[in-house]
Amino acid sequence: AKIGHLGLYRDEDTLETKEYLNKLPATIKNSVVLLVDPMLATGNTVVYASTLLKKAGVKKIIYIGLVGVDCGIDKVHSIHPDVDIYLAAKDEKLNDKAYILPGLGDCGDRLFGTK
16 A cells, blocks of 8 residues: 655635645555545545545545534535545534534644644
């Protein structure tokens, strides 16, 4: 198995996805890719990543996450209905800052020790 890295983050003001790293294996075309991200909130990041992967020629995308909400799942499936989504848990809703409630806090910062 090859490992690629997409560095994406959510602009806290606009909620738009920003890309800072794109290092995909040269052999990714026609691959099955496990797209791993801890949180599926608005769905914007998964949509962005899925679009990048499809442009690279990926034939199948399987998203794996810890926690998500229905509105994020619906957003992904409205744009990429072929992306399978697997979550460990589904929470109720997003707050006014688009954080999952009750959620886990900022999972990315917890995972990478950035705050």
